[in-house]
Every structure is written in C-alpha cells, then in structure tokens.
Amino acid sequence: MLSVHKIEKFSKEFETKTPQEIIEWVADRFSPYVAMSSSLQTQSMPLLHMATRIIPDLPVLFIDTGYHFWDTLMFREKIAEEWGLNIIDLRRASHWDSFVRQNARTLPVEDPNLCCYLHKVQPMQNALKGYKAWISGIRRDQTAVRARANFLELQEDGLLKINPLLTWTKADVSQYIKEHNLPQHPLYEKGYRSVGCAPCTIAVGVNDDERAGRWAGRGKVECGLHTVMFSRKDIAESQNEFLLDATKTEDK
Template identity: 40%
Template sequence: MTEERIEEKLASYAQEGKKMFTTSSFQSHSLVLLHLISRFQPTIPIYFINTGYHFPETVAFKDLIAKEFGLNVINLPSQTPRYMQTDSQGRLLFASDPDYCCFLNKTQPLEAILMSHDVWINGVRADQSAVRKAMKEEQPAPHGTVRFHPMLDWDSKAIFQYQKKYNLPKHPLDAQGYMSIGCEPCTRKLDPNMQEREARWFGLNKTECGLHTDLIVKS
C-alpha cells in the first residue's frame, strides 16, 4: 500500500467517525508506521504495551520518538502485578510459560482498548513470518473491531528506503545486532542465518506473542 493510499484510508476511517488506535514496540522498523501517522492523523493514540520487561533503551527511545514525532503515546501496563506472574515453583512466567506471560502482559491489556475503538492500525508485514503472510489488508478483530494492516505488502527494502528518505532515527540496540526487539529476557541478537522473528523466544516453538494470533478473527 502506497503512502498516498494509506493517507486516503486513514482519512476515510476518520470521515466515517471510526475511532482508531495503533500499538508500537518502538523498534526501528516500527517507526515507519508511526511517522506516517504523525504526517496524516497525528492525534491517533499510540499504545505502548508496557510489559515491565522492555530494555531501558526502548523506553528511552519511545520517549524520544513521541516528542520528535509529536505523537499521543499512552502507556498500557499489565493488569497483573509482577509478583503474581510466577508459576507453582516460584519462577517468573517468561522463563516457564512465555505464552501465558505474553497473555498477561500484552494480549489481556489490549482487550479493553479494542472494546473502546473501531480500528486497530497494525504494522505487521507479510515478510516477517508465516502467520503474518496469511493476513489480509483488513481483517476482523475481537469486539467488532477491524485490524488495518497498511504495511502488509512492504518488505525490508521498502522500510529501509522510507527510513532513508525521511532520515528516521534508529533504535540504539540496532548497532549491537538486535533486529527484532521485544522484552529483554526473550530477545537475543540476530545470527546471520536467522529470520527476523527468530531472534525472539530463541529455542522455543514460538514467534508470536498472541497479539497477532489471539486478537484476530480468521476468515
């Protein structure tokens, strides 16, 4: 989808009175969508799903980008205190049950946001994983909402070209070899023979946190 088409689609949602929002992990490649929103619909709320496990560099970068782009960034914490996020052995869930950890810290907090909005603007790309490749430009989500995937047909080259065109800043961990940056305990540096999402939950049969598997209605 071209920049012009994205602008038209966002304007169309606005004219229809649709209440829009987006979420962002504030990785370097995430900034393209945020920059587009800042140009076309800057009042759209940006929810930062604050798991409490983010790299300090990510939190600082989020604050920097919010100010530089003039974004309406809203902190979205988990409803479950950290001390309650343990298994029967007392281990934190990110080590023993990462799927449930993601549910408590990412999926569950977003449910209330979906209930109060109409359109979730989501920056997933088809080239990132098999799950995302199967998605459509517009797709139903829970609570009668719609997921809008404006970046679905963009690839890493298109992302790079946009970043270069607008001289977008880069996440400080990029230079250290991190390409897909999530929670600190579940993120590692990318090896040359790994796909982008394989740097997350390394060694586990897991490449998605639930936002793009649980919070979607498959047709």
C-alpha cells in the same frame, strides 16, 4: 459498519495501494475512533512516521510489559517528545500483580504464552474496546503466520484491523528510513533486528530472519496480538492449560 463483502473488496483493492493511501482511507472513515499500536523498534518507525503525519493526534498504543530493555524505554521517551506523539502506555491489569511479583523471573521462560497474554494481549484487548479501527505494522515477509494476513481483518468483537504495510519488504522499510532520515532503536546496530522484551530477545546475524532473535529456541514466534487476540477458537485450541484457566477466569 462495513459489510464483510465490502471489507473483502477493499482488502483486495489495497493490494495495489500505498500505505499512505490506506491510512488516508482509514482517517476518512474512522478518525477519531482509530488507534495504532507500535513497539517503537526500528522497523516500526516508517508506519509511525507516516500515520502520525496523516493523523497527527493518532493514539499510539505502546505496551509497557515491565520487561523492556532500558534502551527501548529511553527511545520511547525521545521519540514521543521529538515527534509530539500521543502515546498511551498499556500495562497489565492490577489483579495480576501479586502473581507476577512471585513469578517475575521464571514466568517469561517457563510460561511465555501466559506471560504474553497478561502483559500484552489482555491490555491491548482492553485498550481497543474504545476504538473502531486498529492500525498495525505487520508485514507478510516477517513470519509464516503474517504471510496469510489481509489488509483489512474484521475481528470477532467488530473491531477492524488494518495492516497498511502488509506487502512491504525489509528493503522497503530500510529505504523509507533512509529517505526520511528516521532514528533507529539504539539496540539495532548491536544486532537486535527485532526488539521485544529483554528476557525473550537476543541479537542475530545480519543475514538471519528479522524476527529470529525473538523467543529463540522456544518454539514460539508470535506474542498473540496478531493470532489469538480475538479468537476464542485459537485460545480453546491452546495446549497451555494455565492460559486456558486464566482466560476462563477472565470471562467470569
């Protein structure tokens, strides 16, 4: 277990390291108790490519919300087969099934925080219980929240989150994709620069922010995986009463 002091020290050192060097450090220290998460969209491909070449049997956690575009699911199948990936599909807990069936159409629009919580955050929380380290592909240039992230972040439950691409820009991602001739998500060329669930994603212009098409016009920019996931404080400060009730129920 790394001390908080060492985590801060390594995190500072990683500001000048390449993503590959950081992943090699993770592999040496944490394999096989390390997993990565991937949404399998175009900007996710470089990290997926480099991480699974350094750690070939790396578990790749893919959240299957049930609201994905068909194109995303087909792309997931193609990449898993062609790259020989160890993809683990994460789904909501079955005790939500009845509630979701009754509210499937309205939930993403009327209560996206609850929808993201039960479809994304909670399944990821549960899946990560079996690991010591979690590789994530967030970048500082994506959102204001992500701009404050560090390379190493110790979560409240002791899991170490590693963000190897933190200082990469959109241009770095494009350059890597070009150099390695990586496949693009089939919706990318249709203007979907960041692809999430179908009810919450729209196409954007070439000059728009990469994530401008996610929850557009709803005042929401993050699903919670990189914000509230391990922070009871953030959840406690949430204005969403249904989410609070739901998390209280889960705590029992």
